[in-house]
Amino acid sequence: MTIDQYINSSIGRKTVMAATGLFLCVFLIEHLYSNLLLLFTDGGVAFTEWSHTLVHSMLIRLIEIFLFLAIVLHVVQAIYITKQNRESRPVKYAVYKVDQTSSWFSRNMGITGSLIFFFIVVHMWQFFVPYRIMDTVGGEGQTNVAQTIKEAFHNPWFVLLYVGSSAFLAFHLNHGFQSAFTTFGMNAKKYKSLISLFGSFFAFVIIGLGFSIIPILFYFGIAGKTF
Amino acid sequence: MNLTLKIWRQKNSKEEGKLVTYQVDGISKEMSFLEMFDVLNERLVAKNEEPIAFDHDCREGICGMCSMHINGRPHGPWTRTTVCQLHMRAFEDGETIVIEPWRAKGFPVIKDLMVDRSAFDRIMAAGGFVSVNTGNAQDANCLPVPKADADESFSAAACIGCGACVASCKNSSAMLFVSAKVSQMALLPQGKVERKDRVMNMVKQMDVEGFGNCTNTGSCESVCPKGISLHHIARMNREYLLANITE
Amino acid sequence: MTKLNSKIPDGPLETKWTKYKSTVPLVNPSNKRNIEIIVVGSGLAGASAAASLAELGYKVKCFCFQDSPRRAHSIAAQGGINAAKNYQNDGDSVYRLFYDTIKGGDYRAREGNVHRLAEVSSAIIDQCVAQGVPFAREYGGYLDNRSFGGTQVQRTFYAAGQTGQQLLLGAYSALSRQIGKGSVEMHTRHEMLDVVIIDGKARGIIARDLISGKLERHFGHAVLLCTGGYGNVFYLSTNAMGCNATAIWKAHKKGAFFGNPCYTQIHPTCIPVAGDHQSKLTLMSESLRNDGRIWVPKKQGEARKANEIPEDERDYYLERRYPAFGNLVPRDVASRAAKERCDAGYGVGVSKMAVYLDFAFAYERYGKTKANQLGLHTASGAEILKLGKAEVAEKYGNLFEMYEKITGENPYEVPMRIYPAAHYVMGGLWVDYDLMTTVPGMYALGEANFSDHGANRLGASALMQGLADGYFVIPYTIGTYLSQDIRTKAISTDHEAFAETEKKIQEQIDRLMNIKGARSVDHFHKRLGKIMWDKCGMARNEKGLAEAIGEIKALREEFWKDVRIPGGQNELNAELEKAIRVADFLELGELMCKDALHRKESCGGHFREEYQTEEGEAKRDDDNFTYAAAWEFKNVGEWELNKEDLNYQVVHPSQRSYK
DSSP: OOHHHHHTSHHHHHHHHHHHHHHHHHHHHHHHHHHHHTTSSSTTHHHHHHHHHHHHOHHHHHHHHHHHHHHHHHHHHHHHHHHHHHHTOSSOOSSOOGGGTSOHHHHTHHHHHHHHHHHHHHHIIIIIIIIIISOOSSSTTSOOHHHHHHHHTTSHHHHHHHHHHHHHHHHHHHHHHHHHHHHTTOOOHHHHHHHHHHHHIIIIIIIIIHHHHHHHHHHTTSSOTTO | OOEEEEEEEOSSSSSOOEEEEEEEOOOOTTSBHHHHHHHHHHHHHHTTOOOOOOOOOSSSSOSOOOOOEETTEETOSSTTOOGGGOBGGGSOTTOEEEEEOOOBTTBOEEETTEEOOHHHHHHHHHHOSOOOOTTOOOOGGGSOOOHHHHHHHHHHHTOOOOOHHHHHSTTOOOHHHHHHHHHHHHTSHHHHTTHHHHHHHHHHHHHHTTOOOOOOOOHHHHHOTTOOOTHHHHHHHHHHHHHHHHO | OTTOOOOOOSSOHHHHHHHHHHHSOOOOHHHHTTOEEEEEOOSHHHHHHHHHHHHHTOEEEEEOSSSSGGGSGGGGOOSOEEOOOOTTOSSOOHHHHHHHHHHHTTSOSOHHHHHHHHHHHHHHHHHHHHTTOOOOBOTTSSBOOBOOTTOSSOOEEOSTTOHHHHHHHHHHHHHHHHHHHTSEEEEOSEEEEEEEEETTEEEEEEEEETTTOOEEEEEOSEEEEOOOOOGGGGSSBSSOTTOOSHHHHHHHHTTOOEEOTTOEEEEEEEOOOOSTTOOOOOBOOGGGGGTOEEEEESSTTOOSOGGGSOGGGEEOHHHHHOTTTGGGOOHHHHHHHHHHHHHTTOOOSSSSOOEEEEOHHHHHHHHHHHHHHTTOTTOOHHHHHHHHHHHHHHHHHHHHHHHHHHHOOOTTTSOEEEEEEEEEESOEEOOOTTSBOSSTTEEEOGGGBOOSSTTSOOTTOHHHHHHIIIIIIHHHHHHHHHTTOTTOOOOOTTSHHHHHHHHHHHHHHHHHHHHOOSBOHHHHHHHHHHHHHHHHSSSBOHHHHHHHHHHHHHHHHHHHHHBOOOSOSSSOOHHHHHHHHHHHHHHHHHHHHHHHHHOOSOBTTBOBTTSBOTTSOBOOOHHHHOEEEEEEEEETTEEEEEEEEOOOSSSOOOOOOOO
């Protein structure tokens, strides 16, 4: 079987979703680490320096390409799968109590995924584009990145957007994380519950809580006192 | 008991169908759900109306022929039960019950509540077997099989091919059905020889039949009358991945 | 009598089959490719035969009325499959399996056939294991066995309570493989309505496509009927709703003799009828009798609940009547005993047509053992009961669950109510050693033939016979016939015999559709079932049988005047399907009564009240009835009896005793 046929098979598609998804999870951990540097009371130095390091590392730039590729693949496959799934039931049920047999979030990865995608666009527009493409932030004589963030989170709507999106991301991952392991065939009875438990912990505590805490702390002025 | 039934009526695969309302009275709680249908059909015949077509055969939960989507769930409200074993005790007097056929592109409606599940047979014909001609076999005990593997294999082999997994899945995916067979065979030494070809051919056929993609929602597992577990899907994914990497 | 030639090979019993196999004429591979075989039915016998013949190179067409070959009712067999493997080292052998089967059948089966069955039994297990059938295993990884009624060795292989399902799925997978290769052409949702005879040989069938309603013609050099039994003649039985006799009945009307139609097996442990709405009966595995005790109250018309009846007011009638075998007497004996008690007014439940199957003692016994194992020597009664129930649940949990779903009663709290129900038929089309009926080129396999079980079948032997016929017998024996037929080119289905047969069927359908009477098909089927159950069921007598024949004739006439079939014939029409089947049952029922009437003895499942011992046990008449009755169809309601004498050369018939 050629790689092309594999990728286009139903299980191949799942594998692509799972692989890109897990790769993006790794990125999230890195991203969270960067974010947490903002909580240092060092005037944002650690964060700024780390950002600087990342931007100037060829390796990171290379990984960044893969990152965008992963997002694109994840999204494109998701769109294709969703389309195919919809076509697989041309006549809908009049009564369909699927909520009794599966969770809303597991069934609506498309919705949470779309919201997250929307958020990513906003988020990039807000921070990534000015910093990395337009060079209007973070350069010499320009506002430092940490300050930009602090200012942004004075706006309650932004805080709400970030917190809300973190929540959606958490739910997305709560299903996605353990689902990815199932897709890779790792679902033995022995560690099945361990994976889903860790998946939930990762999704809700590490990612959900970790990401939403930053805007909240900035909004209430607890973080960012030193810059 | 008096009941209001909303039943999908569709003359054949070409015509459009619709839900038709029927009132039935004098239903006893002791009846099975299909016996309630017998009563209704008997009354329809008496009125010279065409009875409702539905698939059923063994009426003891093993042949896998019965297939009704009752009040939004395949095989109705009880868990680990086929329609034929569902009894009217599950319902309240005066209740409205909506009964639809399995709905999936892979299961086109033939008439009323009957659907065409031959896609499952074609998937089986693509690889759901061990290629052993009659008479080839060695003594049955020449290959010991660990009891745990035999039991696990049996738990997959218990699938009755009713299609409830497809019917309940929001994507109409047939992964649970296919994985049950792949898993059963992959666990046994007899099935290991062809494991790679088997999983690749069966998955290929499954995709051709127009079933949706699995997103691991677990709905199939919850409605499966035989309690086939989702981990068989995981095993199939693994088998498929390994087959593709090593082939 | 000259009409019947059973073609049993000469020579000593043990070498008949071996010799036959080495001398059977063969068909060479290139000729096989040009020979077409029709297999009707896709159960154990049909699927295994279709797959095996296709593997040999024949062109096979297989038909089933269900939506998939996997649905055939073989799937519902629970207990297991016998084989003379002697894995348990408990003294089993081919001879012992042969002997048990002959004795279990009350000395009314052919020695040659039964010995062959016992010989091939081992290969069946090998074949199934190789196919990936997940039989139960011991911790060492080797196959496990359990014991079944009527035997003293452990030779029953099983897969939980779903052995039939696993074996059928095995055969189905072999069949699927051939379908995938294109060597078997599968026709699902097709019902065979008649066989086509050309120059005295079976040359094809007329089948109805159940979706379009179209009649189709199919040619075959040979036709194999693997269509199961006719237990649904009783309306209520453990058979599936669609099980029917149409294929074998139409074959019978075209010249195939019908063997021992009155031999029916009534299974003792089924869930009793709950009301008039009942559509089928559910079996509770025979294995339950290993641990459950059967009883009725000592008082007639007892009104108290089971748990309120004190121990000394209970009558454990099987243990009382058959101290040696107790609750594990063979099926026919247990069924009759239950009927006797209920008829005498000791029955329980609302209908009073049930007896109790009680696990209270098993809870206590298992509970005590478990408590000892756990070192709980001072466990209270309640604790022991709890432990015991858990142990029983582990063994029979799925059956208890099923009972609760159906009855709404918790069998852990109150004893189960059970009653006998029609389950299996030993009768069927008469076949010779080659499994060929009296019509050349037409074979009957599995439950559809009059089989190897004599007058009573032992538990776990039906699966064995179905698979033996399909995997290991027919692939050889069909060569005897087909080797003579290699010059026959495929006959066009435009042949006048096809046209004529199709026309007759079309006329029958037209006639049915045009009756436009007032009663549904089920109405007639239920009435037929009641006649059969009351007068040709567990106990029969001359008066009842004579009455039954008259009643069936009258009912048949009424059916042909008053049945109503809504809808059209050129579409899916379940009522029409049922009507065609019931029309045949209405003729077959009469033959069953006629056969039962003529057999003036009691043997196995056939119990004539006039012929019983003083203790009420079956009394055979070996001098006058050691033969298989093969009925030749003359006209509707008119048959000629042919007898095939059974010559016992190895086993000597004796009175079966379970006291």
